[in-house]
Amino acid sequence: MTIARDPTIPPPRRLKPWNAVEKSLAKVGISGRMLVLAAPVLWLLVFFLIPLAVVFGISLSTKQFGRPPYSPLLTTEEGTVQLTLHLNNYIRLFTDNLYIAAYLSSIRIAFISTVITLFVGYPMAYAIARSPDKWRNILLMLVILPFFTSFLLRVYALTGFMRGNGVINQFLGLFGVEPLVMMQTDFAVYVGIVYTYLPFMILPLYTTLVKLDVSLFEASADLGARPLRTFLSVTLPLSLPGIIAGSMLVFIPAIGEYVIPSLLGGPETLMIGRVLWDEFFTAANWPRAAAVAVAMLVAVVVPIMLLQRAQSSVVER
Amino acid sequence: MRRGWFLPIAAALGFSFLYAPIVSLVIFSFNESRLVTVWSGFSTKWYGELFRDPQMLGAAWLSLQIAAISATIALVLGTLAAVALVRFRRFKGRTLFSGMVSAPLVMPDVITGLSLLLLFVAMEGFLGWPQGRGMLTIVIAHSTFCTAYVCVVVQSRLSDFDRSLEEAAMDLGASPVRTFFDITLPIIAPALVSGWLLGFTLSLDDLVIASFVSGPGSSTLPMVIFSKVRLGVSPDVNALATIIIGLVASGVLIATIIQLRSKPKRAKA
Numbered sequence: 191m192t193i194a195r196d197p198t199i200p201p202p203r204r205l206k207p208w209n210a211v212e213k214s215l216a217k218v219g220i221s222g223r224m225l226v227l228a229a230p231v232l233w234l235l236v237f238f239l240i241p242l243a244v245v246f247g248i249s250l251s252t253k254q255f256g257r258p259p260y261s262p263l264l265t266t267e268e269g270t271v272q273l274t275l276h277l278n279n280y281i282r283l284f285t286d287n288l289y290i291a292a293y294l295s296s297i298r299i300a301f302i303s304t305v306i307t308l309f310v311g312y313p314m315a316y317a318i319a320r321s322p323d324k325w326r327n328i329l330l331m332l333v334i335l336p337f338f339t340s341f342l343l344r345v346y347a348l349t350g351f352m353r354g355n356g357v358i359n360q361f362l363g364l365f366g367v368e369p370l371v372m373m374q375t376d377f378a379v380y381v382g383i384v385y386t387y388l389p390f391m392i393l394p395l396y397t398t399l400v401k402l403d404v405s406l407f408e409a410s411a412d413l414g415a416r417p418l419r420t421f422l423s424v425t426l427p428l429s430l431p432g433i434i435a436g437s438m439l440v441f442i443p444a445i446g447e448y449v450i451p452s453l454l455g456g457p458e459t460l461m462i463g464r465v466l467w468d469e470f471f472t473a474a475n476w477p478r479a480a481a482v483a484v485a486m487l488v489a490v491v492v493p494i495m496l497l498q499r500a501q502s503s504v505v506e507r
Numbered sequence: 508m509r510r511g512w513f514l515p516i517a518a519a520l521g522f523s524f525l526y527a528p529i530v531s532l533v534i535f536s537f538n539e540s541r542l543v544t545v546w547s548g549f550s551t552k553w554y555g556e557l558f559r560d561p562q563m564l565g566a567a568w569l570s571l572q573i574a575a576i577s578a579t580i581a582l583v584l585g586t587l588a589a590v591a592l593v594r595f596r597r598f599k600g601r602t603l604f605s606g607m608v609s610a611p612l613v614m615p616d617v618i619t620g621l622s623l624l625l626l627f628v629a630m631e632g633f634l635g636w637p638q639g640r641g642m643l644t645i646v647i648a649h650s651t652f653c654t655a656y657v658c659v660v661v662q663s664r665l666s667d668f669d670r671s672l673e674e675a676a677m678d679l680g681a682s683p684v685r686t687f688f689d690i691t692l693p694i695i696a697p698a699l700v701s702g703w704l705l706g707f708t709l710s711l712d713d714l715v716i717a718s719f720v721s722g723p724g725s726s727t728l729p730m731v732i733f734s735k736v737r738l739g740v741s742p743d744v745n746a747l748a749t750i751i752i753g754l755v756a757s758g759v760l761i762a763t764i765i766q767l768r769s770k771p772k773r774a775k776a
């Protein structure tokens with residue numbers, strides 16, 4: 191495209207059928223670019239963006255019996271259109287202790303699990319990045335492989351591992367240790383999140399760590415820094431984009447997690463995703479569930495923005 | 508640099524943490540006893556039970572169909588989105604578009620599920636379509652989040668490859684469409700394959716979104732598994748998990764071998 195065409199060579203004579211189509215479309219003002227963009231833009235508008243707007247709209251409605259089970263926002267009465275908005279769902283969210291407790295405990299559980307995942311995942315990512323070339327791909331494949339096996343089945347595998355007469359307790363029993371109660375506790379939820387989201391932490395960390403220049407470590411060591419010092423003042427700051435990206439990839443979905451708290455957690459393990467689920471499926475209160483979803487969106491907006499920033503800087507390096 | 512003992516040990520512990528529960532699940536799927544955690548002898552009876560369970564088989568077939576269709580729709584949409592994001596430097600609403608493409612990656616499932624369900628109900632009220640909920644609505648929902656994954660995979664491949672190949676084709680008179688099909692598509696083909704496979708497995712795996720947008724009589728495999736697992740351990744789920752893990756592991760293994768084999772060839776050429 192950038193090279194000027196040699197004027198002595200005649201341009202290709204025969205117009206391919208497509209070129210003709212393109213020209214006639216261009217006359218009406220439709221470019222090839224618009225055709226490429228049309229399908230994904232339309233699809234995502236209709237099935238991603240508009241649904242979020244619908245959630246917001248219905249969160250301002252109120253439960254009623256019938257189909258659909260919520261009050262209409264717009265009603266026509268004697269020729270005039272009336273807009274009726276209800277704020278009772280939001281008022282309830284801010285005044286009912288159940289919602290506040292669930293909201294805070296989701297953030298707490300997601301935060302603690304993210305920190306644990308970071309501490310487990312960082313040494314693994316670092317070990318893979320520093321391993322010999324022929325090992326690296328195999329180790330990476332081993333990290334990705336569980337991600338491809340079913341999420342639900344991996345959580346189920348954990349229940350077999352942690353239950354009262356499960357593998358861990360049978361193992362401890364060999365040494366005469368009393369069985370530990372692990373299932374149906376917050377501890378089990380932490381383990382579940384760390385276990386299932388570990389690959390999301392390791393991959394971005396690995397991407398930043400593998401690109402670090404080894405000579406930086408050598409320079410630091412030559413200047414007399416101990417390995418720990420080198421790690422804290424060279425490796426750690428340079429891998430910050432990977433840390434942020436990995437942490438957000440764990441934190442954001444963990445906030446809305448439903449499967450893990452309901453299979454591994456106890457009845458008192460409150461998480462906002464579970465509250466939304468129960469509000470929708472058990473209480474059949476769709477507007478309330480929508481309000482909970484809006485509140486959850488507010489909690490993940492900042493992390494999503496952080497993630498987007500970290501990702502662009504991971505790609506740039 | 509001195510090689511410490513800390514990293515290898517940490518990595519070994521981490522990998523055992525990742526794999527121990529899966530391995531124990533596979534072992535206990537061959538257990539005779541109904542008590543999943545007490546070994547009482549080798550048996551494959553749970554596999555037989557699994558294949559005689561019509562509910563499980565029906566759900567598996569439905570899930571496979573949904574996954575194949577969703578992955579294919581997502582492949583087309585995701586590739587178009589990736590081409591637009593990588594090749595069109597600037598266009599109106601680019602920020603919004605790239606946000607819309609990548610947000611479903613991290614959006615909590617309960618929000619995606621609820622928002623799509625409310626959309627479908629509202630659309631049915633206004634337009635009369637889609638009538639009721641079932642396979643069609645699940646396919647739409649899965650295509651949407653799989654598009655995001657396909658787009659990420661294809662995007663990284665597109666931005667990696669040498670743009671001058673495309674420019675050469677267009678200098679020689681090929682239209683952008685011809686260039687795309689003759690030059691770009693063969694080069695990004697591996698990314699398309701892995702994008703499709705990723706979409707397929709993610710769709711096969713989804714419980715939460717499908718639970719929201721499915722209708723009566725259209726229970727997917729994860730929904731059936733979840734309702735069984737919720738009631739306690741069931742040995743036939745262990746058998747099913749072993750089959751799925753076996754299929755996935757061999758699939759990934761074959762893909763890796765093909766990739767490793769094709770590398771030296773390319774180096775020679």
